[in-house]
Amino acid sequence: MRTLTKILFAVFALFVIAAGGLWWWANQPLSLRTSPLDFHVSAGSSLRSAITQMREAGMEVEPNLLALLARAKRADTAIKAGSYAVYEGVTPSQLLDKLLKGKVTQGELTLVEGWTFRQWRARLDKHPDLKHELLGLSEVQIIEKLGLRLASLEGQLFPDTYLFDKQSSDLELLARAQRAMQRKLDAEWTSRSTGLPYKTPSDALIMASIVEKETGRESDRELVAAVFVNRLRKGMLLQTDPTVIYGIGEKFDGNLRKRDLLTDTPYNTYTRPGLPPTPIAMPGQASIRAALNPAPSDVIYFVARGDGSSEFSRTLDEHNRAVNKYQRGGK
Structure with missing residues (x-):
């Protein structure tokens, strides 16, 4: 009996020593290759796999001890995937806490209203926190990878x-942006005004992109939309410069010439009636809403005043006077 007691005591003593040693190790700073040290835990990773990924990133952590610490906290299967950053002085206990709570680092990217897909793609390609899967792909190939049935992403x-989680795919970010646009468009379409000259939500999206490019001041947005909606209703040419510029593409040098207005392209609304075949930019929600709820007005012309606002007219004579006043310096 005394022998058994001694054995149990020895086992208990060893357990206490081991637990104390584990606690001591759990609160000692880890060695990092750099500070801060960024690493990524892939989705579906086990703790062992996550430890491998951390070690490959430059963290000296003892796999068996961290696994033991996780089991002691009953957390060995509860780590969160994502991108993380740790700093000099971080302990195994703090590291495990970060993994359990999913305290990931995030990248941020602003995609601007009125930009074209080409401009968006250039920004995506340069972002250091994205995994670049779009490089070398054509727009058609990107659409296929997104599983969409579209002629263009414009x-x-x-x-x-x-x-986004750092080192997320740029393709996934595009997928998120596309789903967001579809949700916004669907919601605005259901609350649209009656009697609009659109056959489909896609028509409204094209109009919204024109409104986006033609609006210089927020307060003018619904009137700008009214001009183009009224022109469609009357069967008039839209005659909007941004569509012509879009049709010129990368050859556009910043100066729109008369010959450009006379050169026919699918996007030249001076030579072709109706809407262009696709949007010409990425419209924001305000422009989508304006295209679907234009101001109740019979204006069909507008000209820039030079201060960001526009002068709207109902007749050609009114418009010519406005052009003479604001663009030719007349009285």
């Missing part, structure tokens, strides 16, 4: 500031 992505 206008199909919602402008917003997106937060």
